[in-house]
Each structure stands twice: as C-alpha cells, then as structure tokens.
Amino acid sequence: MAIKACWVLFAALCLAVGLYPGSYFLAASNFGLRALKSSELLTDPVWNAAFYTHIALGGLALAIGWTQFVARLRLKRPGAHRLLGKVYVGAVLLSGLAGVYVGYFATGGVISASGFVSLGIVWLYTTASAYRLIKSRRLEEHRLMMTYSYAACFAAVTLRLWMPVLTHALGDFISAYRVVAWLCWLPNLGVAYLISRRQLQARELVPS
Secondary structure (H helix, E strand, O other): OHHHHHHHHHHHHHHHHHHOOHHHHHOOOOOHHHHHOOHHHHOOHHHHHHHHHHHHHHHHHHHHHHHHHOHHHHHHOHHHHHHHHHHHHHHHHHHHHHHHHHHOOOOOOHHHHHHHHHHHHHHHHHHHHHHHHHHOOOHHHHHHHHHHHHHHHOHHHHHHHHHHHHHHHHOOHHHHHHHHHHHOOHHHHHHHHHHHHHHHHHHHHOOO
16 A cells, blocks of 8 residues: 555656646746846757757656556556657657756756756666667666666656755755755665665566
8 A cells, every 4th residue: 555655656746747847838938947047048049949848858758757667557558668668768868968958057057067967968878778778678677777767857856855955954045956956866866776676686586
C-alpha cells in the first residue's frame, strides 16, 4: 500500500510540474524566473526560442517519462512503451540542448550556470546512452541508464521542492538558487544509483 501511495505521489508530481510550463505561454513575458532577466535578454529571439523549447519539451519529457518504469505497461503494451520512449528521447534531446544554452544565462552567475549546464550535459548523455543501448538490445544496461536519465529529468521537481526550503534557510533567493542549481540533481543521481544497485542485487538472488 505504501509503495502504491509513493508511486501515485511520484506520478502526480511529475504530471503537475510537467504541465507547469504551460503557464509561461499564457502569462506575461516577465512571468516567473523571466522577471529576473534583463530586458535585453527577454527580447533576444535566440534565447527566447531556447527557453520555450526547453520548458515545453522538458515538461513533456517529465510528464511521460515516469511511465517507462511501469512494468505493466512495458510487459502488456510494449508498443506504447516504445512509442512513449521515443517521444521521451526526442523531447530530451531538444530540451537538453536548449537547456545547456539557457543555462549559460542562469540567474546567479557562474555557480548557477555551471550547475544547470552540467545537468543538461548529464541529461543528454544518459538519455543518448539509454537509446543507444536499447538499439543494441542491451536491456539491463538500458534500464540502468534510463534510471539516471529520468533522475536528471526529475530535477525539475526537486528544484521546486528545495527552493522554498533554501530561500527560507538562507534568507535570499539568489543564494538559494546557486545552491539548488546543484542540489536539484546531484542527490537524484545518488538515489538512482541506490535504486539500480538494489534492483541488480535482487536479480542476482533470483535462481536461474
């Protein structure tokens, strides 16, 4: 029961944060984090194209990516699993590339920028590796790499969970943002490692 509740909460967070970028398309141009950007950057067509590509496709990847870990879908509807996987990979590649570019302009300077650019690179690498592995039919390695990929994707959720805590603790949004640029994803990779290691140990205990 507890595991099911955790899955429901996990899926709800992914869907809620995945759909949140839609508010940027409906609100004023200085909505949210855009309010902290310079007017010069807000009128830059390249930055705007990258920003909206990143949030729209990143939101899509977050909203559908969790389904790749649902065993029932993978086993009973493999076609849907593969289709959603391809959509996820395509969304990540475009969102990740745009995110690396947007990351260079992150609020908070070089500390924030290096954190978000590093996240983008890790997200791109793990996703591309997962795709390459499944094309080679290396299923276990594919699942491992997809776990890391979605852990990086889930940074969109953990960022929003950490920000109010850090802002309250540090008393300053910019300081909190510099910390969260790293804290939103590095622990996620640690959790992904522990999950993958536990699954590997469980499979080793199953008699062949």
